[in-house]
Amino acid sequence: MARKTGSHSEITGPRVHAAAQRLFARYGYAAVSMRQIATEVGVQAGALYNYTPDKQSLLFDLMRAHLEDLLAAWRAESCPAPPLAALERFCRFHVRYHLDRPDEVFIAYMELRNLVPENFAVIERLRKRYETELETILCAGQAQGVFALEDVKLATLAVIAMLTGVTTWYRDTGRLSRNRVEMLYWDMVRKAVGA
Amino acid sequence: MARKTGSHSEITGPRVHAAAQRLFARYGYAAVSMRQIATEVGVQAGALYNYTPDKQSLLFDLMRAHLEDLLAAWRAESCPAPPLAALERFCRFHVRYHLDRPDEVFIAYMELRNLVPENFAVIERLRKRYETELETILCAGQAQGVFALEDVKLATLAVIAMLTGVTTWYRDTGRLSRNRVEMLYWDMVRKAVGA
DNA sequence: GTCTATAAAACGATAGAC
DNA sequence: GTCTATCGTTTTATAGAC
Incomplete structure (x- = not known):
């Protein structure tokens, strides 16, 4: 050695x-x-x-690694459950994961336009896969009459936007603990989907 | 001449x-x-x-003009009303205004970190003023028992994040009209605040 | 008010010594 | 694997002719 x-x-x-x-x-x-x-x-x-090989690859590798880790972490945490329980799990996971990795998340949302088209396509596909995880939960809940959504697709995007927004204001030194923030967001999402 | x-x-x-x-x-x-x-x-x-005078001023002027226009437009549209009606007006205004000015909005949210500290402080103050407009509505509704919010401050940020997210996916050529999008977002916000 | 020309610095990326 | 040195380009901003 x-x-x-x-x-x-x-x-x-x-x-x-x-x-x-x-x-x-x-x-x-x-x-x-x-x-x-x-x-x-x-x-x-x-x-x-x-x-x-160049600066672009540095950005692309970071974004791909982040999204693959995000998907893998969710699939490790996710498990078969009724829609309401699955949605709670997703919300709390999303908030927690995003608060734990502010830099990765920030880059993934802000630097899409700096990817060359070929790399952008790869990242977009991964991002869509994650969105679909939530959409599937909302669809199932809607089909079972547990949720009351006018438009499942828009609800998916609205919920993700709301949850992701936590990264723009949360500070560890603030008045709310992570656990409380998770709970507060879950409370709002639960009501928003009509559960 | x-x-x-x-x-x-x-x-x-x-x-x-x-x-x-x-x-x-x-x-x-x-x-x-x-x-x-x-x-x-x-x-x-x-x-x-x-x-x-320089590139930085170009960015600053755009952001300041956008936020001042946004505040002026809201104050022109806003009027004394019960909290539920005021919230509906705010939601529909926010979605409509943001869909009408995608470039201004995108810059205001994405380029904050490219402002020199002195300019950043000015922009942050304006952004905060707009946030306070919503927070005031939620506070009033909470006090009157019209809304059921665990945390008014977090709800303010959550609602704004959810509504602003419309800019990331809405396309004029899509399946939903602007009016329907306004309505769908308002429906989710109404439920989210427990009204 | 706009042009051409340029100053002075920073950029991404590479070559070759060690 | 890291260094020094540098190529070739691009950057913001300015000076001076018209």
């Missing part, structure tokens, strides 16, 4: 992505330079290209 | 702001160059500086 001095591929690679994530979330993809990322990692700009 | 050939201050000024608005909304502030804006207007880059 001997390695040359200055060789740190196993640790530098993740650090590059972590730095890009932090900076993209804070300043926006287009406003962040490769030199800034390199400085944050503690290497020179040229060294970044050992870990990414 | 004689004017020299090539002198178009009264029309070029607004055109510069209109071009910046369109391009910032589409590609993002940081990704748009002054040259792109100039090309869109049909002048050379240097000529832009007759209408704005």
Whole structure:
């Protein structure tokens, strides 16, 4: 396992992505330079290209990893349940997951337009898959008469927008605990779907 | 009123702001160059500086104008009314106004982090003023027992997030008319606040 | 008021030494 | 794997002719 001095591929690679994530979330993809990322990692700009073919791939990898993790986490948490219980689980999961990963979420919602068309298509497909998870729950509840929705598709988008909005204001130092925020959002969603 | 050939201050000024608005909304502030804006207007880059001291002011002026117009439009439309009627008016106004001005709205929500701190403070104050308009309605309804809210502040943010989300998916060519979208959102908000 | 030209700096990305 | 150095381009903003 001997390695040359200055060789740190196993640790530098993740650090590059972590730095890009932090900076993209804070300043926006287009406003962040490769030199800034390199400085944050503690290497020179040229060294970044050992870990990414270009800046675009850095953004794409972050967004894809986030959405794949999100889907995997939901499918691990989800389980067969009546619509009302499934919806509660989804709401609380969504709020919790988004509060735990503010940078990933922020990038996924803000940087779509900075993806080249080919990458955009991949990300959009993943995002749609996640939306469909909620839509399926609402559909089932509607069919069973548990929910009272005029338009299931619009309700899906409205609920996700409402829940995701938590990331724009929640601060750990604020007056509400995460658990209380989860509960308050679930309470509003439950009423909004007519349950 | 004689004017020299090539002198178009009264029309070029607004055109510069209109071009910046369109391009910032589409590609993002940081990704748009002054040259792109100039090309869109049909002048050379240097000529832009007759209408704005710099790129930052272009963004700030757009955001401030949008928020001031939004507040003025709401105050013109708003009128003393019971909380339920006031809330319906607010919801329908918000959806309609946002659908009518997708570029302004998109910039106002996406480009906050590209404002220098001094400008950010001004914009945040305006945004807060608009939020307070809704919060006041919810507070009044809560006090009168018309609404059943666990947390008025969180409900305010949740409702605004839900309504604003319409801009991310609505297309004029879609299956729903604007009026129907207004109605569907109002229906969900009404239920969400427990009215 | 708009143009051409340019200053001064920053950008993404690459080459080659070590 | 990281460095230094740099290529070629683009950036914001300004100066001065017309």
